[in-house]
Amino acid sequence: MADKVALADKVALITGVTGQDGAYLAELLLAKGYVVHGVKRRSSSFNTERVDGLYVDPHESGARFFLHHGDLTDATNLIRLVQETKPSEIYNLGAQSHVQVSFETPEYTANADALGTLRLLEAIRILGLEKSVRFYQASTSELYGQVRETPQNEATPFQPRSPYAAAKLYAYWITVNYRQAYGMFAANGILFNHESPTRGETFVTRKITRAVAAIHHGLQDTLYLGNIDARRDWGHARDYVEGMWRILQHGEPDDFVLATGEAHSVREFVELAFAEAGRTIRWQGRGADEVGVDAVTGAALVRIDPRYFRPTDVDALVGDAAKARNVLGWSHTIGFRDLVAEMVRADLARAAGGRWRDGRST
Ligand code: NDP
Ligand code: GDR
Secondary structure, three states: OHHHHOOOOOOOEEOOOOOHHHHHHHHHHHHHHOEEEEEEOOOHHHHHOHHHHOOOOOOOOOOOOOEOOOOOOOOOHHHHHHHOOOOOEEEEOOOOHHHOHHHHHHHHHHHHHHHHHHHHHHHHHOOOOOOOOOOEEEHHHHOOOOOOOOEEEOOOOOOOOOOOHHHHHHHHHHHHHHHHHHOOOOEEEOOOOOEOOOOOOOOOHHHHHHHHHHOOOOOOOOEEEEEOOOEEEEEEEHHHHHHHHHHHOOHHHHHHEEEOOEEEEEEHHHHHHHOOOOOEEEOOOOOOEEEEEOOOOEEEEEEEEEOOOOOOOOOEEEEEOOHHHHOOOOOOOOOHHHHHHHHHHHHHHHOOOOOOOOOOOO
């Protein structure tokens, strides 16, 4: 309670509030007593599913969560939003965040992810709020690309391998530059992959857990994947939004890696996810002809579709979060096995209840 009173004057503006992290972060900040303003994009159908549970009619007294239409490609809109909401903290989570999609929409990705960050920083500067607003930039382990040094930390050089990563590289450095040039409290969180039951359905973890559930309930026969030997450092989004908040509460603006320090392959994720639903996968064949079969029935449950290979992929990433641990007291609490189990269980429940958002393959 004392915590809530102390924080009552805190106002957060979150871009990307309808995304996985935006929703977890909004929930966290509301629990801490913040007033939270979220930016949502206009969409032809509902896109606020992840934050619907947080919504309170703004006419009700005590409402602390507000949604505003906006877009990172629209500078005047961002200036107006910052002016009207008067945030003490801005979390820039909005982005075209899919690496493979960035090869198909490189210009849009640069516009939203790179220039969008610049527009938001400029909005703060134009409004003369450089000394009163704290700014968090959602930077990414994709910045490291095809890296030789392992594990990766804040000093590891960046070698981006996709239009997404190149756009995020600009966003990273413009955040550092505004900190140095204008004395702004502008900080980067270099976050390694983090997932949850509300992860977007086209990222590999959720695609897998969703398929496991659909196969279990007889709604799908086969899961098609690309590079199953890619290795990632997968944590839970709930832990990572806590880290974002801590980065902005620190005494001075700085850049921090958030990671679990453990890497697993997509292949391992598949095996564990099917095991959670009671099936054992045996791999047969090689390369694009490799098949994951049910060890008991022999049914082909996993196949490779080269459509999901990227023009340039990142083979392996694993982070070293020692700085965040030592300086912010942050570390992950949810490990790989628990993460996979939670995601599979949630999708099994959704499939059993017929609660898929759509019936399309991803
Ligand atoms: P999601 O894809 O789930 O969410 C992205 C959010 O950005 C959505 O709310 C989306 O809106 C919004 N958005 C997309 N384009 C625009 C735009 N032009 N203007 C305003 N908003 C826009 O991503 P995550 O929640 O997983 O990630 C949050 C941020 O963290 C992203 O910037 C991502 O790149 C970065 N990141 C994510 C990591 C992860 O593992 N999850 C790791 C490291 C960094 P809509 O719902 O309408 O599509
Ligand atoms: P990533 O996540 O590219 O790391 O970006 P994604 O889950 O898309 O891919 C991880 C790895 O899995 C391989 N892969 C597949 N990926 C997808 N999406 N679909 C498939 O069918 C498939 N098969 C194999 C990929 O090739 C890749 O190697 C995520 C996003 O959240 C970014 O916004 C964020 O910055 C980084 O994590 C950290």
